[in-house]
Amino acid sequence: MSMYDKEAKIRRYSTRYHSLGTSLGVRRLLRDYHTLKERRYDGDYVACDVLTDLEIAISLACLTMRQKQTLALIYIKDLTQKTAAEQLGLRQDTISRHEKAAIQKVAAVYQYWTELGEGYELTGGLNEKHRIKIEDRQVMERNKSRKVATSSSIKGDRGSD
Known part of the structure; x- marks a missing residue:
């Protein structure tokens, strides 16, 4: 993924999900659940992080069983x-x-994270800390791919001795 593509994705998500500390923002995110899931399987690291954060926010929101069931059935x-x-x-x-x-409970979790500076801003979407997390993950994946390729070529060299 080029630097331009990565920055464009971050801007797109920042614009779309800039208000996760509000009910409207969380509702928008929940409506996009299936789209984000598809993007995650296509290698979109930003979508992966957004979905992971959503799952964590839901688990921290102290929802009742009926509230969990309602979200699951509707979204x-x-x-x-x-x-x-x-x-x-x-x-x-x-x-x-x-x-x-x-x-409202899930939005309160995002609001709390915003106040702590843990990944979301009420007016700007994903903050710098979240962007760094995404970049680190992409670098780790590239390095992992390189190690596998290097390891394979080294094993291949030994086998020819």
Whole structure:
């Protein structure tokens, strides 16, 4: 990946997810869950970090079982609130309240991280610390690839002796 591509990805994610400390920002991120997952499998390290952070934020948000189920049904299984309510044996307005409360709790985790300077800024998206984390991961992957290639060529040289 060229330096330009990497910077463009960081800018794209920073622009799209600049408000993760708000319910609107978390809702946007959850709606993009499947797209981010596809990008992660295509080698997009930024998407990988964003998804990892989302999973950690959800686990730290102290969600109730119903709130977790609601998020999973609506954003992972792509069900409507009505269908999710039917599956859980609840009313749609109850599901709506669970979804809203869960999203607010997850947003509070991102807000906390922002205040600590741990990867997100309310106005600018991914901060410098997060960018460095992404760059370090990419360098490690390149070095790992080089070691494997070097190791293979060394083993090949020994085998011909």
